[in-house]
Amino acid sequence: MAKYGEGDKRWIVEERADGTNVHNWHWAETDCLEWSRNLFSNLLSGLTILDGEGNLFIKTKKVDKVEGEAYVNIRKGKIIPGYEISVSISWEGEARDSDGKSLLKVEGSVEIPYISDENADEDPELRVTVKEDGPVGRRLKEAMLNRGKPVILEKVRIYVQSMAKGGPAKEDLETKKVAPKSQTAATAKTEAAGPAVEKKESKKESKQGFKTISLTERFSCRARDMYEILMDDNRWKGFTQSYAKISKEVGGEFSIFDGSVTGINVELQEGKLIVQRWRFGSWPDGIHSTVKLVLDEPEPGVTVIKLTHTDVPEEDRYGNATVVENTERGWRDLIFHKIRAVFGFGL
Incomplete structure (x- = not known):
């Protein structure tokens, strides 16, 4: 038995130079409130809600307040998020007449009084x-509620998913990991084998962590009309209710969904083919994907789109592992279904 005042080293978790929490035995808690403020500010500031539909223009201005508490506990490698916060967002709107003359400009706020880990599976x-x-003013308020609510709630879900993955604590865990001895030995063997072996391993790793999305959609419209919707600024805005700037030239740049997606045109064949390089702002730096849209018109007035979206990362920069799922849902709900609501199904 250890003497009084002397700890038995078998039961002491010491500070280690490598930063490792031995066996992850004790609790490691990270305060995430300031991180939450920054993330909400990035997610919810400057969102375009309406850009001319019904002669209404609405957008969020900034996140005014994020109050409450937010933290992440880690116990034996298990991430346990805890948060009870409220968010306040300012917004502005304008109504214009048919000639583009301003009728009224307003300001307002959006309050999200309770976002909690206990209700993580429910929209606040x-x-x-x-x-x-x-x-x-009431018309603008109703438009903000009806059109802005799904946009804002989608951003809140990103926060909830980020906390479930560990928030800022996940990054800390990754930096503290120490390679096991077996891995170190394998690395030494690779180095001894020379450049040829290293090149083979690198090629293998480059295939990991990415997925491909494939969809086939059918519409009651001409292929040239579908091509124009996907490649024209104003039509994109009208169908998706989001700001867009799209070049119609090969090598030209585009920015859609209020700047959350950017890229360049790789190959264009009017009414037939669109190939683009896409990048989401929430993806890790340097990651780009390839979008290929093949438009076919098997009969007049019926267009079939075959989408292949390759090199979609499995995780975003915040550690969310729902990137592929969200991207596929975005294609279906925010693009194809919005277009189908006007043109309907090809039968």
């Missing part, structure tokens, strides 16, 4: 207010 409540309570 949103409260929209506007300073101008006249008929036009």
Whole structure:
């Protein structure tokens, strides 16, 4: 038995130079409130909600407040998030007449009073207010609620998923990991084998962590009309309700979904083919994917689109492992279904 005042080293978790939490035995807690403020600010500031539909223009301005508590505990390698926070967002809107003349400009706020880990599988409540309570002001408020709610809730889900993955604590864990002896030995063998072996291993690793999305969609429209929707600024805005700037030239750049997706045109055949390099702002630096859209018109007025989206990373820069799922859902819900709501199904 150890003497009084002397710890038995078998039961002491010492600070180690390599930063390793031995066996992850004790709790490691990370305060995530400031990190949460920064993430919400990035996710919710400057979002275009309406850009001319019904002569209404609405966008979020900035995140005014993120209050409450947010932390991540790690116990034996298990991530246990905890948060109870409220978020306040300012927004602005404008209504114009058919000639483009401003009828009214308003400001308001969106309150999300309770975002909690206990209700992580449920969408939180949103409260929209506007300073101008006249008929036009109420119209802008309703538009903000109806069109802005799904956009804002999607951003909140990104936060919830990020916390479930460990938030900033995940990055700390990764930097503290120490390669096991077997890995170190394998690395030494690779180095001894020379460049040819290293090149083979590198090629193998480059295939990991990426997925391919394949979809086939059918529409009641001409192929040339579908091509124009996907390659024209104003039509993209009208169908997706998001800001877009799209070049129609090979090598030209584009920015869609309010700048959250950017890229360049690789190959274009009007009414037949669109090949682009896509990058989401939430992806790790240097990661680009390839989008290929083949448009076929088997009969007049019926267009079939075959989408192949390759090199989609499995995780974003925040450690969320839902990138592929969210990207596929984005194609279906935010692009194809919005277009289908106008043109309908090809039968």
